[in-house]
Amino acid sequence: MKTILIPIDLSSRSYHTAHFGLELAHQLGGSVLLLHVVHPSPSAPSLSIPMVEMDSDSRKSSSYDQLTTDLQHFEDELNDYRREAGMLDVKISSRMVVGQPVEAILEVAHSEHPAFVVMGTVGASNAWDKMVGSVSSAVAQEVRRPLWILPNATRLNTLRKFAYFAELAGSEVSCIDQVLDLGEKLRARVNVVHVSPVEEEDFLEAEAITEMFEVSYAAKRITFQNLMFDTVADGIETYVKLHWPDAVVLAHRDWGMVARLFHRSAIRQLALTTRRPLLILQKQN
Incomplete structure (x- = not known):
């Protein structure tokens, strides 16, 4: 079965990206994998921490509980959209990992071998963005799988x-x-x-x-x-x-x-x- 990998940050923009990915999976007879990357520290160097699954200590923390709740809420809303749109054939799963967003997305894309990766993008808004680019554009330069980058809400059938x-x-x-x-x-x-x-x-x-x-x-x-x-x-x-x-x-x-x-x-x-x-x-x- 073809998998559509959708990195999400749980923002409202992520819903638009997930809807597009869900529609694409339905069109291809595939499934959806939601990926949420938890940044280890705002001050951590960008290449210093590898992607890791949540360990047992992390799972006991209140912040993990909140993240799990937020991710489950996101998945529940996506399931509501799936039912309303008549796409019950599409299986939805989710994964939460700790790491730098770009490296984590590339690693999961390599291991899962998805048919497509679907991401949103935000224009350069500050000096840091202008220097290194958004996560989407950084992933675009390195990913070895077909990648969709969506600037705004997009319906596949349009x-x-x-x-x-x-x-x-x-x-x-x-x-x-x-x-x-x-x-x-x-x-x-x-x-x-x-x-x-x-x-x-x-x-x-x-x-x-x-x-x-x-x-x-x-x-x-x-x-x-x-x-x-x-x-x-x-x-x-x-x-x-x-x-x-x-x-x-x-x-x-x-x-x-x-x-x-x-x-x-x-x-x-x-x-x-x-x-x-x-x-x-x-x-x-």
Whole structure:
């Protein structure tokens, strides 16, 4: 059974994220795993404490009792939503761990191998956020599972136009197939967009590749488009502003250091500032 991993902080925003994850699990015939990470100390260094399950001493504390109550209340409300929405086929479970949020989420994503991770995001609001980014954007740079980042309340059935910004390199066919498969389940149209920087001479090569893709995917609800801008980031931002896709899709892979840092910065910027759902896929070289 496919698992949808949903990290939550028990805030009102988490309910929106959990509702989307529940709808996704229902669509895929899967289950939901809620993950709440308890920060060990506000002053603890970000990489000093590994993720651990709650020990027996922690379970005896009043703070643990309150956290357990809050988590159970969250799960109860999500179960109410599940019943009202007619999604009783979706199993909901929860887990609470102690650790740094980013490291804990990555560890659980690695061990549980979920079909998708679903997270919310908050824009950079102070100097610390601007320096290191939100938890969502940090997870986006390292996670090895498909990741949804939701900027606000989003209903899965409202996603009718996907824009996948493709490099036309690496395991591109696999990524296109993933987006297309999800699009078909949601009855959504997919547009694959490649942005060529002006200073690079790959536009004609990209045109030839997309022509081959157009032939291969002729029977599918998918289109292909090549654009030329000063930078890839400029092209993505301009396209999104002009065409207003319901969801933006990116893929990242391990590659050369300079290129990787550039691509990660683009992902981080979109994760922090996008006003529409962002799906990030892992691409093989």
